[in-house]
Amino acid sequence: MSDLDQLTQSLARNLKHWRGERGFTLDALASRAGVSRGMIIQIEQARTNPSVGTTVKLADALGVSITTLLDQDQSAKVRVVGPAGTVRMWSTDAGSSSTLLVGTERRGPLEMWEWWLMPGEGSESDPHPPGTVEMLNVREGTLTLVANGAEHPVPAGSSAVFEAHVAHGYRNDGTEPVRMTMCVSVPPVP
Structure with a gap:
């Protein structure tokens, strides 16, 4: 799997997780972020790579960092990023x-x-x-x-x-x- 594919998969998984964690429906997140419902569906299904602007809007609407939406693992107490x-x-x-x-x-x-x-x-x-x-x-x-x-x-x-x-x-x-x-x-x- 390429780096881009891994990034797309991580974003899909994390967006879906945080939307559920916040209790946002697709429509609620779309409204808060100013991003179309269809775009959110495509991202959550790992069918698209959104722009930086779209990713920032979604992160802001969810109250999480872009890192949280893109990272594969945030569980470690100390995390060294090379x-x-x-x-x-x-x-x-x-x-x-x-x-x-x-x-x-x-x-x-x-x-x-x-x-x-x-x-x-x-x-x-x-x-x-x-x-x-x-x-x-x-x-x-x-x-x-x-x-x-x-x-x-x-x-x-x-x-x-x-x-x-x-x-x-x-x-x-x-x-x-x-x-x-x-x-x-x-x-x-x-």
Whole structure:
């Protein structure tokens, strides 16, 4: 079985599990996530590979991290995740990418990401649930963080923290690659 097939199977199994755990019908989850009922059925039957945006919407609606939806095993008290266990969520031909390094469900979803943004590229995100906080540290280049329409330059060696319940995005307006590490903390579903 290929890595993509394993990822698709894990997502199908975990989405179905967490939907049941939360007591959500297909229609309730579709409404909360803004994702069609048909798409959720296809994902739960491992017949499709959803976009990053769709996966984020489902995780947010369930109050779990993307890691929880994608991981094959979350049972260990100590979990070491090597390079082969990380999940590349998106990439471009120019070399931009985001990779989910590790995450947990303890006290609400918490995720750690590594991002590369090549010059002239960027990524936008829909608002996350209220109480969601993102923290990032730029290791190379200068990031343009856009939160609720306002632009904030974050140069190498600097960090930023913001409430991510508003539309936000990340851009590289410079001439050298941006490399950053980001943590996302989502409050637990009440």
